[in-house]
Amino acid sequence: MTRSNETQDRQREFALSNKEFEKLTGLVHSLTGIVLGEHKKDMLYSRLARRLRDLGLQSFNQYCALLDSQQAAKETGFLVNAITTNLTKLYRESHHFDSLASYLQTIQKDKYRKTGDKTVLIWSAGCSSGEEPYSIATTILSKAPLLSNWNVKILATDLDTNMLAKGREGVYPLSSLDSLPYGYKTAIKDNIQTKDTEIKFRDRAKSLIHFKQLNLLHEWPMKHKFDIIFCRNVLIYFDAETKDNLVQRFTENLRPDGMLFLGHSESLMHKPEEIKLIGKTTYVKESLSDG
Numbered sequence: 645m646t647r648s649n650e651t652q653d654r655q656r657e658f659a660l661s662n663k664e665f666e667k668l669t670g671l672v673h674s675l676t677g678i679v680l681g682e683h684k685k686d687m688l689y690s691r692l693a694r695r696l697r698d699l700g701l702q703s704f705n706q707y708c709a710l711l712d713s714q715q716a717a718k719e720t721g722f723l724v725n726a727i728t729t730n731l732t733k734l735y736r737e738s739h740h741f742d743s744l745a746s747y748l749q750t751i752q753k754d755k756y757r758k759t760g761d762k763t764v765l766i767w768s769a770g771c772s773s774g775e776e777p778y779s780i781a782t783t784i785l786s787k788a789p790l791l792s793n794w795n796v797k798i799l800a801t802d803l804d805t806n807m808l809a810k811g812r813e814g815v816y817p818l819s820s821l822d823s824l825p826y827g828y829k830t831a832i833k834d835n836i837q838t839k840d841t842e843i844k845f846r847d848r849a850k851s852l853i854h855f856k857q858l859n860l861l862h863e864w865p866m867k868h869k870f871d872i873i874f875c876r877n878v879l880i881y882f883d884a885e886t887k888d889n890l891v892q893r894f895t896e897n898l899r900p901d902g903m904l905f906l907g908h909s910e911s912l913m914h915k916p917e918e919i920k921l922i923g924k925t926t927y928v929k930e931s932l933s934d935g
């Protein structure tokens with residue numbers, strides 16, 4: 645331990661030894677895939693100190709003991725919710741929604757004619773508090789309105805149960821509208837009610853979205869392939885092997901011609917052969933007629 649760490653530890657309410665830090669980060673990694681290096685020690689401390697206070701514990705040593713006890717299963721849920729980073733916003737990385745809108749218009753025009761199928765399945769994987777799936781829903785309603793007569797489903801999954809509860813509620817602070825990109829203000833405003841300092845999504849947007857808890861590291865129970873998958877700003881928290889493995893699984897779960905959107909800093913070192921880059925962190929799966 646360095647001198648500055650020692651000073652910091654003396655000033656902290658709870659001591660956090662290297663051994664405890666390693667135990668907690670090891671557990672977080674095995675539960676979520678999230679990698680927490682030494683530089684994340686302050687973050688881990690501040691996110692868990694509150695939990696220790698709520699539990700009336702005196703030290704991280706006691707918290708680690710709790711995670712080894714019979715109550716571990718219940719506590720790991722709190723640990724995971726505390727550790728995940730949930731930063732998100734409406735129409736984040738709005739260029740993806742421009743590509744989404746034009747792909748939805750192609751689906752609206754061609755899919756039924758070519759395949760007789762009027763289903764559109766979209767997955768927002770790592771949806772956090774729901775702003776991403778609501779941005780997808782309002783893009784559908786405003787830019788490809790004929791699809792509202794189709795069977796359109798947005799599956800919105802996350803590991804963090806607190807975030808899923810927020811998403812299901814569909815209520816956000818009025819300030820969420822502050823930085824909406826040009827071209828999407830009406831899409832949102834047509835699909836919300838405003839009350840005091842809050843906005844609430846209307847049922848027509850809400851009814852398109854199905855929030856479910858899913859750990860991306862586990863088996864995926866989906867029976868059908870997706871037309872579109874968003875997994876943005878999630879892979880950055882994982883190691884290279886987990887990231888490659890997930891991108892391979894997303895690719896397998898896409899229909900031919902389907903689109904995959906990743907986050908702005910998630911360009912791929914090892915891209916599966918079946919997908920090609922067509923825009924900024926935007927991929928399309930090869931169509932059946934290719935090759």
Ligand SMILES: C[S@@+](CC[C@H](N)C(=O)[O-])C[C@H]1O[C@@H](n2cnc3c(N)ncnc32)[C@H](O)[C@@H]1O
Nearest residue numbers: 676728730731732770772803804859860876877
């Ligand atoms: C930064 S948010 C991204 C939200 C949204 N996709 C966006 O780009 O604005 C990352 C989300 O990934 C979720 N997450 C982290 N590890 C996960 C895992 N193993 N399985 C499912 N979700 C996970 C977190 O709970 C968090 O809500």
